[in-house]
Amino acid sequence: MTDTSRPTATATVRIPAPAPGPDHTHHVPRQAHHAPDHVSVAAPAIELRGITKRYGQVVACDGIDLAVRRGEIHGLLGENGAGKSTLMKVLSGLIRPDAGMILRDGEPIDVTDPRAAAGIGVGMVHQHFSLVGALTVWENVILGDATAGLAGLPASQGAGRGRDGGDRLPGDGRWAGRMRAGRRWAGGGRLRREEACAQTVRIGERYGIAVDPLARVDTLSAGQRQRVEIIKCLRRDPDVIILDEPTSVLSLAESRDLFAVLRRAVTGDGPPAAAACPEAGVGAGAGAGAGAAKAVVLISHKLTEILTATDRVTVLRRGRVVARRETSGTDAATLAREMVGREVALGEEAAALGLTPATAAATAPATARSVPPAPATAGTRTSQPAADEAAALELDGVLVRSPAGSALLDAFTLSLRPGEIVGLYGVEGNGQHTLGDLMSGLIIPAAGEVRVGGRPIDLRRPGALHAAGVGVISEDRHRSGCVLDMSVADNLVLTDLAPVSGRMLVSRRRQLRHAAELAERFAISCPSLDAPLRTLSGGNQQRVVLARELAGRPSVLVAAQPTRGLDVGAIESMYVELRAAAARGVAVLLVSTELEEVMALSDRIAVISAGRMAGELAPEDADAESLGLLVGGAALTGPAR
Numbered sequence: 001m002t003d004t005s006r007p008t009a010t011a012t013v014r015i016p017a018p019a020p021g022p023d024h025t026h027h028v029p030r031q032a033h034h035a036p037d038h039v040s041v042a043a044p045a046i047e048l049r050g051i052t053k054r055y056g057q058v059v060a061c062d063g064i065d066l067a068v069r070r071g072e073i074h075g076l077l078g079e080n081g082a083g084k085s086t087l088m089k090v091l092s093g094l095i096r097p098d099a100g101m102i103l104r105d106g107e108p109i110d111v112t113d114p115r116a117a118a119g120i121g122v123g124m125v126h127q128h129f130s131l132v133g134a135l136t137v138w139e140n141v142i143l144g145d146a147t148a149g150l151a152g153l154p155a156s157q158g159a160g161r162g163r164d165g166g167d168r169l170p171g172d173g174r175w176a177g178r179m180r181a182g183r184r185w186a187g188g189g190r191l192r193r194e195e196a197c198a199q200t201v202r203i204g205e206r207y208g209i210a211v212d213p214l215a216r217v218d219t220l221s222a223g224q225r226q227r228v229e230i231i232k233c234l235r236r237d238p239d240v241i242i243l244d245e246p247t248s249v250l251s252l253a254e255s256r257d258l259f260a261v262l263r264r265a266v267t268g269d270g271p272p273a274a275a276a277c278p279e280a281g282v283g284a285g286a287g288a289g290a291g292a293a294k295a296v297v298l299i300s301h302k303l304t305e306i307l308t309a310t311d312r313v314t315v316l317r318r319g320r321v322v323a324r325r326e327t328s329g330t331d332a333a334t335l336a337r338e339m340v341g342r343e344v345a346l347g348e349e350a351a352a353l354g355l356t357p358a359t360a361a362a363t364a365p366a367t368a369r370s371v372p373p374a375p376a377t378a379g380t381r382t383s384q385p386a387a388d389e390a391a392a393l394e395l396d397g398v399l400v401r402s403p404a405g406s407a408l409l410d411a412f413t414l415s416l417r418p419g420e421i422v423g424l425y426g427v428e429g430n431g432q433h434t435l436g437d438l439m440s441g442l443i444i445p446a447a448g449e450v451r452v453g454g455r456p457i458d459l460r461r462p463g464a465l466h467a468a469g470v471g472v473i474s475e476d477r478h479r480s481g482c483v484l485d486m487s488v489a490d491n492l493v494l495t496d497l498a499p500v501s502g503r504m505l506v507s508r509r510r511q512l513r514h515a516a517e518l519a520e521r522f523a524i525s526c527p528s529l530d531a532p533l534r535t536l537s538g539g540n541q542q543r544v545v546l547a548r549e550l551a552g553r554p555s556v557l558v559a560a561q562p563t564r565g566l567d568v569g570a571i572e573s574m575y576v577e578l579r580a581a582a583a584r585g586v587a588v589l590l591v592s593t594e595l596e597e598v599m600a601l602s603d604r605i606a607v608i609s610a611g612r613m614a615g616e617l618a619p620e621d622a623d624a625e626s627l628g629l630l631v632g633g634a635a636l637t638g639p640a641r
Helices: 084-091 114-119 137-142 178-188 193-207 222-235 252-267 303-309 332-340 357-363 432-439 477-481 508-521 538-551 568-583 595-601 624-631
Strands: 046-055 058-068 072-077 099-104 107-109 122-125 240-244 295-299 312-317 320-326 393-401 407-416 421-425 447-452 470-473 556-560 587-592 604-609 612-617
Touching (some): 058 072, 058 099, 058 295, 058 320, 072 084, 072 303, 084 099, 084 240, 084 295, 122 222, 137 222, 193 252, 222 240, 240 252, 252 303, 295 303, 303 332, 320 332, 407 432, 421 568, 421 595, 432 556, 477 538, 508 538, 538 568, 556 568, 568 587, 568 595, 587 595, 604 624
Parallel strands (some): 072 312, 240 295, 421 587, 421 604, 470 556, 556 587
Antiparallel strands (some): 046 058, 046 099, 099 107, 312 320, 393 447, 604 612
C-alpha cells in the first residue's frame, strides 16, 4: 500500500554551496543533493529529481530537476512540447515516470495516481478541462470527494483529520479506507446541495472567479468551465497548487485579483480557502496547517505574467532544464531567448510572448528599438482596406437566447470589410462562444440577419455559411474543430470532400496528394498523414484546422481563440497566416481574450460585453485601461464609437 501520509514541513536537506558564475542559459546540469555538513536549509515543499519520461523514441522529460519552495510562486516556461505538461502530470499522478523520484518536504513519496497526489496536498488546474458536462457546477466541484456536503451526522462527528494527516471519516481514520468509508457514509446520508453551492459561491467570490453553481457545465463557455476547474482545485485547499495557463479566460482585473490571493496564500497571510469554507472536504486544511505558506507552480506563456507574479522561474526546452533564474534578476528578452533557443525581436514577436506593444517597446534593448522595420513579407500587409469598401460580413441586430430565455447575443451588430482584421475582445463568457456557434451554423438566431457579401444567409439551411464562403477556426479545437482519432489526412477534408472525390467515391490518391500539399504549405509536422491527429502537438493540430479552413478559399475567416494553448513558434505561424489571409482580401474576424494579439493584429478593435457590442477603438487609441472599461460595460468619451 502506498504511504501517502504528509511529512512535517520542518524536514531538512543538505545542499552544496552554489557554484560560481552566471546562470546557465544552455542545458543546466542536474542539481546536486549532497553538501558539506554545516550547510542545512528547510526542504522544498515539493521536489522532483531526475524525472525522465519517454514515449517511444521521443524523450518528453530528460532528467529534469525541479524544486518548489513553500512561500513562493514558481514560474515554469517552455514552448509546446518542452515537457512542462508531462512533468506536471507526473507530479499530479496522471502518468508514471520512467526514472526519477518525487520528494515531499524532503521525504521520498510514491505518487501512483491523482488520489495519491491529492492526499499529499498537490492540486492541479489543467489547461484542458476534465469536467462532466451533464452535471451542474456544484456537482463537478465536489466530484470525487466522498464526504462533501453530506448530511446525516452532527458536524462534530463528520469528516475530520487523522493523526497521519489524512481524511478521518466516522469510525475510520485510515487513508486506505477513505473511499470505502465514504461510500458507506454516502449510502446513509444525503448531499446538502445548499452547502455545496454556498462553498462554490464563496470560493468563486474570494478568488474573483464567480460562476453560477446551479448551471449545467455543458451550457458554459470555455472560460466559465475553466473557472469551475480552478474552484474545484482551490476548494480542497492544497499545499502545492499547479496552475496551467490560469488567466487565459480572465480579465486583467480578475487576473490581478487571482495573483493577489495566491500571493497571500504562498506567504501565509490571511485565512486559507479552508478557513473561508470550513465544511470543505478532502484535503482542506491538510499538510502545513491553516494559514501556513503554500507553494504555487505557474505555467504560462505570458512573459509579463511570469515577470510580475513569480519569485523564481525554470525554463524548459526540448525536455531539459535550460535555465533557472530569480525573477527579479531577469527580463523578458532573456527569458524569451532561453525559451525558444534564439534571439527574439520583441517588436515583431511581442504578442506571441504575451507582451503588449507598449510593454515590448519598453522592454526591448535600445539597439533593438533602433533597428528599422523589416521589409514586407508574405504575411505582412502594405495597405489598409478602403473605408468605403462594401462589407464582406455583416451581423445586423442578431439576437440569440438561451433555453432559459436570457439573451446570449443581444442586438449584436458588426461588419467586416475585405482585407480587414477586426479584433473582437472581451472576457470569456460574454457571448463569444455563442457567436462562434452562430458563425458555424450551429444555432439559429431569434432575430436579426447575417449577410455575406451583401447577401442574406438562410441559417436554417445546414452548411449555408460554409457554402457562402465563411471559414471558422473554433475556440476549442478538441470539442468542435477536429476529430482526434481520425487521421491527419481525414481531418484536412472534414468540411469539404469535393477536392478529393471522384464521380461517386473519395479518391484515396487525391486525398493523400491534397493532404501532402497542405502539410507542406502550412508546415504541418506529423509522423505520417495517416497518423491520428491526437499524436500531433497542439500547434500542429491547430495548423491542420487552419489549413482545412483556408484551403476552401473563404471570403470570411472567423478565428476564435486561434492561439490558445500554442507555443511561441506556433503563435507566430498563426499570426503570419492570418496576416497573409487578410493580404489576399479575406475578411478576418479575430475573436480573442488575448489583449496582446488583438492590439498587435487588428485594424479595428471591437469590444463585446454581456452579448452586446460595447464599442470600437482604433489600435492606436487602445490601451489596457480603455479596453478594460469597455469590457466592463462602461461608455468611453473620445475615440470609442
